[in-house]
Amino acid sequence: MEIEAEGLRKIYPSKAGPVEALDGVDLRVARGKIFGFLGPNGAGKTTVIRILVTLSRPTSGTARVAGFDVVGQPRQVRSHIGYVSQAGGVDGGMTGRANLLLQARLQGMSKADAMARVGELAGRFSLEEVLDRPAATLSGGLSRRLALAMGLVHRPSVVFLDEPTLGLDPSARVELWQEIGALSAEGATVFLTTHYLEEADTLCDELAIIDHGRIVSQDSPAALKRQVADGEVVSVTVGHGHGGSDEVREEAEALPGVRRVWWEGDVLRVAVTDGSEAMPQLLRRLDAGPVSVRSVALSAPSLDDVFLHKTGRTLRGVDSAGNGSRGGHAGNAGDTRKEEGLEDSGNPDADQLQGA
């Protein structure tokens, strides 16, 4: 296993009293896999990543990355990992080349080696044309590619990416997926957080969903979807404001071939063994009932369904810039980040950590 965590707990002190961010997190990620970490806001994703990349210590529990203990052997861990935070660590006032060179020099490379590595990475990430531009002038997609290249300067075997495509347009996102896929094809292990379920579904070999500081599920995207429904999901949209009726849900549950029924706003979702068999019966039953049906659709279960089933919340509503209602609670991070900064003081480069 390239990443292993057991019983991770983290309690942050805060003025309002201790905040339990992690409540016994276990994780196992095999070498070369792309592992996606999903969860509502405030679920504990960043806390786990920060422990795994040695920026924060667990209150209790253990974790090993690339075979090294994150608490006892932080230097060894750092020399084997790349970490690209949400902020990315790119200095906007410096050119792309200067950013890359600085990282390489910080890794202890000679000037000649550093320049050769910058050339290599620029070719690999199609950054040649932007090497001499100040990083602040790069588009979102280019800036993320630069940040990723910076995280790979020292050829880490495990790469941590915190929301790598947040706010990117669809084509830039797909380009980055290709880069991430290539990393794993070359043997690197990738651990990423994302709010985009499509990204998790397309890119990741395995996913863990965290909620309230606990892992509620870990499996491949396909297996997770099978857990929700080994079949199809009929989605019935009812008249505005008429969703949520227990009576309708119970009626649907009583039909043959129905496995699970739940409301998502004004949409009744019905997990069934065979959609074409269940749909006519379901519609007949609904027609006789109190709600009007506006539309019906049949689909395979999605990760949205999994997420809702596991956390009781939906991640839908994230707009292309990553804003919007992401479900879950925002937590009380706003007034407490300072304490986190204190915990990490002494680390000169918390945003872009590659090696010690």
Ligand SMILES: Nc1ncnc2c1ncn2[C@@H]1O[C@H](COP(=O)(O)OP(=O)(O)OP(=O)(O)O)[C@@H](O)[C@H]1O
């Ligand atoms: N330094 C801190 N001091 C106190 N509480 C904190 C601190 N950092 C995080 N927390 C709290 O711990 C919990 C987990 O936060 P964390 O940032 O790990 O969640 P997250 O899943 O990464 O959220 P997001 O998706 O919003 O980034 C939240 O309740 C948060 O408010």
